[in-house]
Amino acid sequence: MDFAILTFLAQDGLTTGAIYALIALAIVLVFAVTRVILVCQGDFVAFSALTLATLQAGEVPGTLWLLLGGAALVCAKDIVTAVRRRHAARIPLHLLTHLSLPLLLWALLGNLDLANLHGALKVLLTLAIVIPLGPIFYRLVYQPAAQASVLLLLILSVALHSMLVGLGLWLFGAEGFRTLPFTDSSFMLGDAMIGGQNLLVIGIALLLIVALYLFFGHSLYGKALRATAFNRNGAQLVGIPTELAGSSAFFLAALIGACSGILIGPITTLYYDSGFLISLKGFVAAIIGGLASYPLAAGGAFLVGLIESFASFWASAYKEVIVFTLVIPVLLWLSLTTHHVEEEH
């Protein structure tokens, strides 16, 4: 193994590691705030890449129908609650808040000349379609069971994921897609070739991580989310609406997932069911951070990426085994060093 191969593998590992880091952060964030293990985090990644690829092919992406259907259900749910509580005056407000964005997107996609649209606008459209799915899933699937046990929430997650994989096959078909690269540039660093696209992925991932850090550390909204994560009941007592916190956590998770999808789309081929493996790797990283620590999870993600990259060079047939075996020593270490805290308190 010479220096060129070493740098190339490291570069490859850090790039996938950056994506896993984003996924891991989203998983930790959602778990901390809502106690949900978000199995479908990877599906946001796959769906956003596939949505962008469909837009680039000049067609209307199937996720638009998912968004319209989901928004209509949430809206119906709110209207039913409003009628039951005799707040009929709120119905127009519900219609406006839930349906305006999806209908606007529908009108836009129906009338725009998609084939000749600027690339950046397609990225924005993709984000606008995929990100609202996060809060929609929370409102429809998790909020009614917000007080349930972690196990029940996990079962809901698995069910949601299976449903999304089925819908993905229906909406996008079984074949893989690749989005257009943002940049074809590459430059030589000594003997090693560094790809511009790889640098872009790592750069934007780091930027997002810093932005999340600032959001949680220095904004009132972020602090409220952290408070909910720390102690749900306490947060409620000081006037933080925990339902809003759940929606916000899912919004951020979908945002991170959609960005990851757009970043990874040009590097690899993505399929309707690619999300699960990406979720699992992110989950391994999140476990390294004990499902609680953001920096440890991000570090774990880069470790997973690097191990995966080098394992695919040394022993490609055992690559997944090597990556997932990593969980065992970490779990052993965690169970030996931390004392068990009862979940319901």
Added chain:
Amino acid sequence: MKRLTALLLAPLLSATAYADINVGISLSTTGPGASLGIPERNTVRMLPAEIAGEKVNYIVLDDATDSTAAAKNARKLVGENKVDLMIGSTTVPTSSAMAQIARENGTPLIVLAPLAPQGEEKAWVFTIPQTNELMADALVEHMQAQQVKTLGFIGYSDAWGDDWYKVLGEQGPAAGIQLTSNERFNRTDASVSGQVLKVLASRPDAVLIGATGTPAALPHTELRRLGYKGAIYHTHGAANQAFLRIGGKALEGAILPVGPVVIWDKLPAEHPSKALAAEYAQNYEKVNGPNSLSPFGAYLYDAAQLLKAAAPQALAKAKPGSAEFRSALREAMENAKGVVGTHGVYNLSADDHFGHDQRGRTLVTVQDQKWVLLDSAQ
């Protein structure tokens, strides 16, 4: 919607009288095999509705590319629907699960994956796709002509990759071709750079990618991106339009063996499969859109050709729905000779339940994102 109605109609069809010929089809239309299974399911509506004056009912089930579900489907088809013939499944592991039940219940099975059944199962199981041996033979011949001495291998970490590596390991050395690497990847891998670097480090004259459909394009583009200049070969599993779309310009010059149906419009007029392949391809693309043709759907079409050829003899001996009919159908299929399909001509015998010969394969290369016959390309 069409897909849905096909699935919804399935239970209705199964309730019909036993005098008709009932064919049970189990396909992998969801799960990892979906890219192959969906064109197969789209072909169901093109199968003959009547054979030798008897109505034919098709019962279609999905096994989700899961061996357990495939076995369950086969038991349901045999037990509840009392089918005369089973067709399926899409992948080798799911087909293998069905083969076991076909033998236990004495129901003939036509398999749409290159499964080579062993022992007692062999009597009841017929295989439509070309064997990997037949296809590898054509590739090795081409490599020999191109003075290839060393060959790198990168393939799926599943039965498809294993079998191709095994076949190349047998045929390669006999032709003076040494395998230099055995790298594996998964269909949904985010990156194959590590494997590709390992292949490159072994400095092979040519590389063979043992994968199917769109995932086969990823190692190819990666090899070219990292500056590999040698020839790149693929298997017949890669030959669909989505593969060409996703690989783009990087696929230029790729060489792969395909069944005649893939290049139906470029076949010489005297090729036995030309007429049938043209009919199938045009009908299929009329319904499913241009460039939707897949060699996998054509396998199901060929399975129906085999049934069409064998059913009259079986009908002469017994009524559909009886064990005698199933046994007679099996015997008639085993002795079928010169059955023309879209993938070549099938000549079956007690020893050979594949029945393909050289007419079942053609080498093609990729030029301007289209398949081109290799002879005319040179």
